[in-house]
Amino acid sequence: MKKRNMLIGGLLFATVLMGACSSGSADNKETTKESSGGKEPITLSFFSADLTEDDKFDNPVAKEITKRTGVTLEISHPVGGDEQAVPLMIASGDYPDMLFAKGDLNKLIEAGGALALDDLIEEKGENIKKLYEGNLDRLKNSLEDPQIYHLGTGGVETVYNATSGTFQIQLDVLKQLGYPTIRTLEDFESALKDYIAKNPEIDGQKTVGMSLLGSDWRWLITVGNPSGFAAGYQDDGQWIVDLESGETTYKFQDEKIKDYFKWLNHMYAEGLIDPESFTQKYDTYIAKLSAGNVLAVADQDWDISSAVAALKGDGKNWRTFAPLPVTLSEDILSPSTKDYGFTGTTGISISSTSEHPEEAFEFLDWMASEEAQILVNWGLEGVNYEIKDGKRVATDLDEAQTDPQYKNKTGIGSYIWPFPQWGNGAEDSTGQPIARDSTKELKEATYTAEEKEVLKAYDAQLWVDLFPSAEELGGTKHGRAYEIAIPADSDLTVTQQRADDYTTQAITDIIISSPDDFETKWSAMQDELSKLNIEDADKEMTKLVQDRMELWSE
Secondary structure (H helix, E strand, C coil): CCCCCCCCCCCCCCCCCCCCCCCCCHHHHHHHHHHCCCCCCEEEEEEECCCCCCCCCCCHHHHHHHHHHCEEEEEECCCCCCCCHHHHHHHHCCCCCEEECHHHHHHHHHCCCECCCHHHHHHHCHHHHHHCCCCHHHHECCCCCCCECCEECCCCCCCCCCCCCCEEEEHHHHHHCCCCCCCEHHHHHHHHHHHHHHCCEECCEECEEECCCCCCCCHHHHHHHHHHHHCCCCCCCCEEECCCCCCEEEHHHCHHHHHHHHHHHHHHHCCCECCCCCCCCHHHHHHHHHHCCEEEEECCHHHHHHHHHHHHHCCCHHHCEEEECCECCCCCCCCCCCCCCCCCCCEEEEECCCCCHHHHHHHHHHHCCHHHHHHHHHCCECCCEEEECCEEEECCHHHHHHCCCHHHHHCCCCCCCCCCCCCCCCECCCCCECCCCCCHHHHHCCCCHHHHHHHHHCCCCCHHHHCCCHHHHCCCCCCCHHHCCCCCCCCHHHHHHHHHHHHHHHHHHHHHCCHHHHHHHHHHHHHHHHHCCHHHHHHHHHHHHHHHHHHHHC
8 A cells, every 4th residue: 555644743734826036136037937937936735645844845856847837836845743634625715736646536526626527628628638548547436426526646657577466585594595595484584584693683682573564554565465476365454355256355354364473462462572572663664674684574664765776885785674475375366466557546636715726736637748748757868867879868876876865866756656647668759668667677686686686586677577467466456455445425435444453453463462362362353344444445355346346347
């Protein structure tokens, strides 16, 4: 699952037409107008439920966007301890010009807070129509209300030259142990035990088998989601979906999910799980990974990227991590390279109260253009890349790999998600890749010498070569269940939230308890889920998934 909605403290959004530059002269205003294609400079407010840190829209890529479009984004994000960002906007009627409401999209739509985009797409959405050709049905709200209120987040054309969210283990573990085959949880555990026996300390610090981050929303991605991946289920968030019938159940009722947590409980009892996994904060977690004495994680690449960059910056390349297709047993395929197709069922909406809806739409349409896609993926020519023999060649790969603040400093990658995006499998009009790592050759160029050495030992070129192919894993008729916006008048949202809150605490307690108590506590958790009416939630979610299948099949 992607980043969970964080929390918001303030809900004051301003939409301000920019006048003259700071000097206030007419000449300066005209110069700015000319540099942005003759358009009046404008500031559009934008709220993103996915951002966790400030983006002042003042990095080089952002400035170039403003230069080319005349648009400056005033970006807000959830902060503090309140998860009611969008509901509070709805209650107050105070919206930014644009917002990525994520799971609250339906609430926004039903409150009349989102503008229907169909007419704008038809009248002036040339780039949008080209991008989503053949996929506009997947942007429609529902069978009952088949209008488009958002522009999808995911890339339309995708290749899988990388994986994320998998079990990962240090390169040095693989090297020291003679490059063993690690396919199952049992293999994974044995590798950690064998390495720790030989290396009880790393750089003077006690060697830690595996660290999790279960003290905040990242419980979902380091504890909850890996259970589904180990069981071979595609990423449907908190749900398990029968890919043919659409029958859906709450994940933590499943027997294979239970088997994973039984293993995690055993690992904790064996001392192979960091005892601070459920109390440490994110900064502490990243600092531990950056020190190089944590052997394994089960996390998304974007969540640990700063730690990996720090390790490389310190010359500790052997302490970085190798993703592995680890599952409960060899007959279960790791789903990490699953091709979901275009699923854009969440995305950026233009608020119905915006004073600048056409300008906001024109900006989003420009973001879908070839010009914009090259800029947000590659950065600035002469700074981040150069043209050699007619091809774009990145010139700052070392900085990109070793500087934890690279994305923030340059802006490269900052404005791909959740904006309209071509996808890392797309090519521009000259046949060149839109993304910097979309081909095997481009991706391999980002690998360290140590990674290449390990991969060579496994007779592989890329890490994804160790995983099942997208063809082996098959497709999906519903996309991903967690992206389906739940109707505002449904009890499902409340039931799921209560179940999520409860299972987060209950499963944490189960993991850190004595293995002798596992069965009793797991059974008690199932009883409590029944009291929370989880079976009714299963039925409601099944209906939503089946409706999605029907909508997409039209």
